[in-house]
Amino acid sequence: MRITLASVTVNDQAHARRFYTEVANSFESLDIQAEYARLQAKGVVFRTLPTPAGPVTVAVFDDTCGNLIQLHQAGGGE
Numbered sequence: 001m002r003i004t005l006a007s008v009t010v011n012d013q014a015h016a017r018r019f020y021t022e023v024a025n026s027f028e029s030l031d032i033q034a035e036y037a038r039l040q041a042k043g044v045v046f047r048t049l050p051t052p053a054g055p056v057t058v059a060v061f062d063d064t065c066g067n068l069i070q071l072h073q074a075g076g077g078e
Contacts, residue, residue, distance in 0.1 A: 039071075
């Protein structure tokens, strides 16, 4: 399966636009630890710290609009 389009439901589009364009611009990372540190420094609240999960490392953060977003890195972070 390959996802080519995903929708995120929000109540305040201007707030969500600022978050997704100024804070979180990608859900895949080549260095999840660095991305975690960058986002956390901007005040992003993580529900799950970067955690190995088989062939990937994942972290879950709150997008401030009621959605939980998964950040991932291929290769299990190794």
